Amino acid sequence: MPFQSLLSAIETLKGKIDSLKKQPSGVSDRLLQLSQDVDAIPLISWLASQQTYPRIYWQGRDKVEEVAAIGQCLGFYFEQDVSDQQLAAVYQRQRQLSDNPQFRYYGGLAFDRSLKSWPEFGQARFVLPRVELRRSAEHFSLKLNINLDAANLENELAEALQCLQQIKPARPLMPPHKLALRSRHDLPTFERWQSLVTQVTAPDFNQATPKVVLSRITQLDIHGQADPWMVLACWQGRNPNSFQFGFQFSPEHAFISCSPERLFRRRQRELFTEALAGTTLRGLSDEEDEVLARALLDDDKNKYENQLVREHIVDMLNPLSHYVGADELPRVFKLTHIQHLHRAIRAELKGEINDFDLLQALHPTPAVGGLPRQAAMSFIRDQEGYHRGWYAGACGYFNSLESEFAVAIRSALFEPNRINLFAGAGIVAGSDPHAEWQELENKLATIISILIDF
Template sequence: MTRVIQAQFSLMVEQLARLTSESAPDQPLYRVELPLPAIALKGFLASQSIKEKAYWSDRDGDYSVATLGYSWSETLSSRKDISVAFANARTLLGSLPELSGARCLCYLSFSDNIECIWPSFGYGRIILPLVEVVESRKGHVLGVNLRSGNDIEWQSSLRKAVEVIQSLTWQQQLPVINVQTTLNGYMPSYNDWKEMIANAKNAFATAYLKKVVFSRETRLDINGQLSSWSLLHAWKQANPQSYQFWFQGDNEVFLGCSPERLVKRLENVISTEALAGTIVRGFDSTEDDQYAQALMNDRKNLHENRLVLDDICTQLASLCQTLEADRSHSIVKLRHIQHLRYQIRGVLNESVHDEHLLQALHPTPAVGGTPRHEAMSFIAKHEPYARGLYAGVCGTLSVQKSDFSVAIRSARLTEQSLRLYSGAGIVEASVAEDEWLELDNKIATVVDILSCQRDQKYNVQVWS
């Protein structure tokens, strides 16, 4: 099978070489595609040394992409840049035929407050891959996106694409997770956490704030080699109905396996959700159902979820021709926890685009709080670390389809440390000890993977 894959990549190089004798097409972007046999995307990316790579997969199993090199990218320094950057991406992608498979990847931080941003990633970025392998229900496709605004840009794109392909190695097997981790503290500490919640309750009493989401960074020191790709693969095995994302920063990566959708758009039809309210899973089906029933009748969690639902519907009302939400909540079950969810659907007004949706929805009260501005200010004042991309946005966008996830259940990995992120919605009825335990439950999947690394259930030496 590897020989067939190599042959298709070689065929792509031949096609690109032939294009060097032609003038730049009369359009800003040109795409070349070839079919591929099945390829293990995460294993394939793990073996590549190129720095410009990324990965994204939707939670429904419809679309995954492994990217190598950037054909075009735009860096965002604040929320104010969202409108122009996304319009630029839409214009570029709109120059391709309607059924083209090209999409951009993007990430946005939780906040554009300079003290909240991770320097190695900045506030946000939109990326059009140069070389990509796309996996969908129709099979695998090798795609190359070539900039063609002029002859110089055209020849440069062709040359860079050939260099990327010729530098590839063909190993697809993921490394074994073989590390020892040591807890190196929490930010905030438990005592600081209790004080933060007490401050929030004082704000609730004045009606200045209804809900705020506080979060925690759990710091682990690493002894050994931890492959981010192997971790991501095991994470997905544990929580299969989740988005996956992986982005490269300066000497660190941001990765995650999030159950939460921010918004998905197909033409002018959108779907989103209010995902808030949490309880643990049971040890067997009977206990699990009992916990689920308790969650569906818990006043504190129902209130928390309703605040999120009402805010999302309010934000979307002026952008949609029609908008409807489920009449009752449902349960989303993950490996260690389960959540309350309301699903929301709408039809957009004309001239409403992805940037309008992101400006309206991000960050939702599920990760920030309500009222939104007051909650964001409260977090900036009381949370003692930089969230960066945690609780931000990771997704894909194109003219026809876009899909954005909320970047929860995420981690930041350097050579010697792993930082895990979790948050809890704080309302008037919250208890500090219970919310701290919820933070533990939300990182339990990764802790379990690392502690059970030799278990057969986390054998990552397989195709992903």
């Protein structure tokens, strides 16, 4: 039985903690990870069954690895007014605690770090979990992280033991069910959206700022509560070609995302990223799907939008890299309800470049902000009418050997009696307000179909 295997692993880890209490000086590293193999466990179900916070979930787009994590061994959090220098200093200090590539800090950055972000999430928050249940291909392991550099090692070991003791067996997720909708509010409204698109596409503005990514928050006021992990599991099943991740720092708020867009993936000095911009619907048949894909590849507006993103990413990577290569022509990247234009980009990084240098350079991308970056961000900040928080931010993990971050599009923020949905569209010369508004609806179609029965 999976839980018997998990119980056995927990007891083994408890024994290792007891040994540490007797001989704490026997380990030279300042961080220690204890690991024990376990039988296969459904990770989202296990995570939803736990009562320890934070609760964190991550699955990469390639589906090779999956992580469910609870508690906090170490972490850093900035509520507001955080400078790039502050983030870089804390980031480096956390990395210096250990070179062990098994340690991973999970978390995210807000879209606009000049504004106050959501409570609990902040401008930036990263967590080295206390306990991780990690799947690598078909191999499952339970990992316990301990900070031997803690001011009070006795308390640190006691907290680690307590987290183990609070682990619950995985219960089946609640079956999907439609929520009773009390009301829906879109911000900006369509009238305001139409005005914003008109401003961005005006010749004088567009010449200096050729792209602004406008977004919308759709607030669904509901009766009762929704389980964010059940929703993410359903979303995962309908959009298998995406990153899936979630962060829940308290029972009241959870942020989940099923995002197709990679910000970057680093393996030592090798970097992989992409230009993902330009959108159309999927067809109802293979023949219609191919017609729509071909039309997307031939559409000047969408090709221009994707080319702007490609050029910007290459320009930002050039000073950080010995080599940068990018696809000359886009291909079509297919999701359940929509398809995008996609170009792969690869770089060989210079030796001194770290993950925070990459986050500063690449985020926000032109696919979620616009071009030039500062002008587009200023327009969004002043005109969009709400604070995006972690929507369109960067979420992922890092350690000394590797890192991976996704752009948090196609996402939802859960609050008591409310679910906030987010979607955006790139506005360039020739954009039509009605067509772009419909694109927002298309991007939300999957999750709305999970949540609400219209």
